[in-house]
Amino acid sequence: MTAVLTAAAAAAWAVAMMALAAFTGVRALGFTAVGLTALPLAWTAAQLGAHRASAAREEQVARERQERARQWLAHAWELGPLPPIDTASRDALADLIEVTTGDAAFTLRDLYVKQGLLQLDIDEVSARERATRLAAIARLARVRHSGALRALLLAARSKDSQTVREALRAMARTVALAHRVSAVDQMVSALYVANLSSAEVEALLPLAGAHAARICERLIIGEDHRYVLAAIRAVGRLRLTDQAWLLSRFLGTAANPRLRAAAFTSVAETGAVHPGLEDHVVAALLGRDEAVAAAAARVAARVPDLVGPPLCQALASAGVAARRRAVAQLDAQGPQGREIASTLLAGQGRPPRSAAPLNLRER
């Protein structure tokens, strides 16, 4: 019914357009308009047809996978024969491994290796066809078997950026389950080979689970500076308190401002107090870089007793502009920050006007 009405509307429009063009004596314009509009019209019809076909195919694949998953489960517990090994079957088993835990996951993973499916995936990781390669990597990301790490490391050298990204995601997920220390080495090597953006590495690190701490440590200590920012941010974001001592080298004035701001943020997030932290915070608060000062103010708001006295001393000798900047940054940190700001101003012979937190907006 809808198709018939659509065809009728299209015909009505074409007739009306041609009649209008004929009436006004610009028949050519009418033909052009109808001809040009017919193209996207036909394209839309083709898209809708393709959608119907793909929806039907999608349903069939889902049904097949469900059936294979049932067969795999029956086979794993010796209740049925081995299902036929095809793509749906491999995907179904990888899906099962991903969603199961404990002994069940171990049994299914063992089955995956014994039936040669892991080796099949490892072989396909270096396939020429992109879709085959990505499908194999996706399966390995679900299976998370450390035997695939070497193949994934090779895939991380690929020229295709999508392959590189997916291979690293699969590696990070696999490393999270790996017991060997060499898995971390392989992950770090893959990261250096891959040349990702800082944001991508930052998104990748949480996938490595408990090994993220060691990877961050290696990225911060290493001579290659590409991923230092991502690693510093990850220390704070993942609350890696054991690695927080690594941040102290980035808190000084000599450090790159972006790294410095990130390091202060991570210190605030982890709550790690290093020796000499208060001096770094004071220097950052009185410095000219706004981002660094804002991050340092976050730290100051969390350790007011530590930062307050040296900050008070430093402010006494600082210029008016530096003082104002520092107080404004502290003010933005809410009641705790305002409390320090009030103390500082009080220390300089200008007590706050009331016991309530100082409202700097009124000035």
Added chain:
Amino acid sequence: MNANTLKQAIELTVIAYLALAALTGTLTIAVTATKLRRVWAGRAHTLKYRDVLRGDTVGITILLPVHNDGDAAIRAVEHFTGLAYPRLELILINDGSSDRTMNLLRTGLDLKEESYASTGRIRTQDLLGVYRSGLWPNLRVVDKLHGGRADALNAGLNLATHPLICLVGVKTRLTAATLLIAADRFASEPELAALSAALTPRVERNLFGSLQLQLHARAVASKTFQGKMHAFTRVDDGFTVVRRQGAENVGGFESDSNYAADLVVRLQLRARRRDTPIAVRFHPDPAGETDAPASLRELCMAWSEEQRGLSRIVTLERLTRLRPRHGRFAWLTLPWLAFEALTPVLESLAAVALLVSAIAGVVSWAVVALAFAVIAAIGSLHNLLLLQVDAAAARRDDPGDRSRQLAAAVLANLGLRQLETLTRAWAALATPRRTHA
């Protein structure tokens, strides 16, 4: 110029405009269908969702401003806290409600006052207190003096702790996978600054409801096309996700209506000035549902509100910044916005001019009748196509609704479309006056 030349010029303009409208409209639908087919195909791959669930989660803070709407706020909180997302924070901002809203929230959500530290530096009206819910620990309620919607959002932004901010309305209801998909898009595309998605209107099962679905499908197609042309800025206030850092860098929210679109325009301008890559995306697959206007009057008010927001963006500050160094944003996005803002006025004037010309005898009535026949036919054709595209996107296939929707597809061109044009034109003309006042 003699009468004959004038007649020819008018007729030629009319036919050229109608041809262009037919072509662009059909092209828009073709692009939407193509884009949606990719989304449909992407539905088969659930790996990404699982990856997100397994630990690659970027934290999301949902900001929910409320003013005198306690019951709706509690219903919204119940919905958002039930979303299956591992790192979720919900900040409800009571923007100086003058009724019992705060009392309702306090009792209904078991609120306890807590000390707070603001992470942002955007100036807002004073906060009266920050509370944490005893029922949902990831829910915080901010009580503040009234300062408008933008001010409320800024207060929430200052307290947000996660890197992504999700802007929603009290009537928004998201689907389970929406936040996962959004987080995945942000994690995989570092230059993505804002992501918006279509919200299906919750409508009654009557002709008015079907007409609203028709309007919704048209809006989605228009936004998808703009997204494809990299000219998309009209993100929806009902559901938009932005990066917190980006929002803070441009000074937070400024406008009380169309605040998300306003923020996105400022984000784009800032990125162009600094020559940094930026992307704003529209996801045509429905992200959830929202209440549709209940009456024609409310629908007109929604159109006016939208038009005013658009006109504000275009007229007040943005067109003054048409500088070549802003690149595609300057020569495509902003002119597009301006064209969109002016279209209702131009269409209304053109229709009046055509009728006046016919009355004056400059143009024959046959041309006028044929022109309106062409408009009605192409409008119906577009609506019928959109109906099929939208039904495929939302997986709707209700035979009972079909006849009503077909009727709506045809009837939408015979009155509702014209009413929308006139309402928008009026709102566009009224905007400078209101702003000046």
